[in-house]
Amino acid sequence: MAQKVLVVEGVNFDQCLYDTNDLSVIRGASLLLDGALPVICGAVTRTGARIGASLGGASSYEIAFEGAEPAEVEAAVRRALAQDPWRALSWVVSVADTATAARGRNRRQQFQTWTVKLSDVPGAVCEDALDRVRPASPGRDDAIKGPLSPETRIRLEHGRQFRRQFFRNGTRNLVEDDILCASFEELVTPPPKGLREGMKGKIAVVHFDGDRMGDLRRLVGDDAEFSAQMGKMTEDILTRLVAGVRRRRAPEDRRFRMEVLLWGGDDITLVVPAWDVLQVIGDFQAAIAGVKIASLPVSFTGAAIVANYKAPVRKLVHLAERAVKVSKQAEVRGAVTFDIFKMSPPERPLEAHRAQLFPGATARDIAFSGDDFGGLMALLAARREAQERGQFLSRSRAHDLVQATPEDRDDLLKKYHLRVLQVSAADHPQDALANLYALPQMEGVERDLSLDLMLWLDLDELYYAPPQDSAEAAA
The missing domain is CATH 3.30.70.260 (ACT domain)
Known part of the structure; x- marks a missing residue:
């Protein structure tokens, strides 16, 4: 037979x-x-x-x-x-x-x-x-x-x-006294010290979909071997994610603030507090860095949807899956996109939402490469430090520039850039400070300053660094 x-x-x-x-x-x-x-x-x-x-x-x-x-x-x-x-x-x-x-x-x-x-x-x-x-x-x-x-x-x-x-x-990183959250509300309460008001009560649904997995499977040629390699990789990812979530929480916090909605093979969906989403994605990318199957590097295309914890989870999952699909249709693979909503997402397509926020921008324009996600995190940290020294745009100034006309915006940004360079040249080389004004971008993309600024406002909202005393205590 x-x-x-x-x-x-x-x-x-x-x-x-x-x-x-x-x-x-x-x-x-x-x-x-x-x-x-x-x-x-x-x-x-x-x-x-x-x-x-x-x-x-x-x-x-x-x-x-x-x-x-x-x-x-x-x-x-x-x-x-x-x-x-x-x-x-x-x-x-x-x-x-x-x-x-x-x-x-x-x-x-x-x-x-x-x-x-x-x-x-x-x-x-x-x-x-x-x-x-x-x-x-x-x-x-x-x-x-x-x-x-x-x-x-x-x-x-x-x-x-x-x-x-x-x-x-x-993973062996979850211990007996870790408390698993019983609800999305528990996932985000109480908020950590120093968290911005806009991120309180916000969750992030993160969806990853493997790239070219069918091709990798055919190249391996043996389904049992391919399944074993995928299983080893996903175990390593889970171990790193769990360790990172536990490491970053406050010493007195026993809640394990990550939930897995779907896990298996090349299809992974997580929910985490919005304040930790950048770090979680960074851990994910670090876990797959250098991993190869059939001598080819493994990559995942991802998307994060941020909204209030009361938003229907099915809507957030649909948007995350749609964001990944839009990226792949635009041949944007191995990258991550971010979409932030104040409360629950409106009843309109994701593409319409993006078109209103970022007129004329494509999926490639607003994506960030997974291969360089560590560089993006380092840049966000450097911008935060420069901002605290008064050597980078404040968020209020940035919002004012975003609301200006496109013609005025670029001109004002360039003038502000030059002024900051002049007052800080003694302590910071011009080329190093100039690098603060360009977010990492996908190959073939040349963003203008206005789009970079709008994307930075979103990422800066998500970027959370605990107060120095909390960070020292955790260490």
């Missing part, structure tokens, strides 16, 4: 992963998505099939097999995923001669099934207290959350039970 390929995918994330703002529910769903491979393989082997290479993680799995009928394998996997706790999610399952053909069948399945998965709840007289959609029974109240549907309860309990285990499995 010829070898076939089984593809299993988690789908309809809006209604089973990001349908609530409860961290335990989200993590429960995410952990179920990431941990389904043993259940799927067990169902396949019970049909008598012999499993070959398997590949996947986060929400998608490919398994080569032979020795069993495709329909029998499909039915066995569906039965396994219809049991607790896996039934709380939406799955599509197909077998075909190739993974591409199986994924095509899965898309058709997805469009032929209900978006929201509902259980029969006898005596249900109210809605789920968290997702506000599914039926729930008051007799099944959670002591804190209120009435919950079976699907939400399953995810909530799974998240509560296994959130800490996820970090323990991937």
Whole structure:
């Protein structure tokens, strides 16, 4: 019997992963998505099939097999995923001669099934207290959350039970007395000393998508080897991220202020306090620096969406995923973009939001290379220090210049630049100070001073350096 390929995918994330703002529910769903491979393989082997290479993680799995009928394998996997706790999610399952053909069948399945998965709840007289959609029974109240549907309860309990285990499995840096945040509000409260008012209560959803992973997989030529190399890389990333988050918090703060929304392979989504997002991205880029698969460097395209912690998480995730897609469509790979909202993002496309803020700018114009992210961080620190010495633009002066007409803005900036050089030349060489006025940019980009200034205002808002006494205490 010829070898076939089984593809299993988690789908309809809006209604089973990001349908609530409860961290335990989200993590429960995410952990179920990431941990389904043993259940799927067990169902396949019970049909008598012999499993070959398997590949996947986060929400998608490919398994080569032979020795069993495709329909029998499909039915066995569906039965396994219809049991607790896996039934709380939406799955599509197909077998075909190739993974591409199986994924095509899965898309058709997805469009032929209900978006929201509902259980029969006898005596249900109210809605789920968290997702506000599914039926729930008051007799099944959670002591804190209120009435919950079976699907939400399953995810909530799974998240509560296994959130800490996820970090323990991937890294040795999480210790017993670390407190995992139970909500987005806990993630950002209390704010650290010296944090700017504009960043208080703000979270950042960060999405990374691997570049050219299909090409790397083909070059490796062995799915098991490719999966092993990807697994080693993501473990190293997680270890560095956890260590960095713990290292930067205040000595008296035991909260672990990072949550993983989706983790697996080349698809990673995190949520962190806005004040730590630059450092987290810096740790991510440092973790993949120099990593090669099939003799080619590995890179990820990323995006950070910053908004109030009360904003619907699904909206922030959609925007982060869209930002990465816009970058890749513009051939901007291995870079990161930032979009900041005062409260919740408005109901308009990301591109329209950017066009209003940065007229005429492209995705490449506003992106920052991951390879030089350390240089960007060093420049932001240098600008902050120069600003405190009065040798760089104050934020109020910068805002005034941004509001000037385009013609006046560039002229005023150049004059201000020259004036600062003249008064500080004794202590700071002209070329060193001049470098403060140019943010790193992607290859082929030549930003004007006005766009550089607007981007700096955003990055400077995100840049947080603890007061000297706090930094010394942490050290």
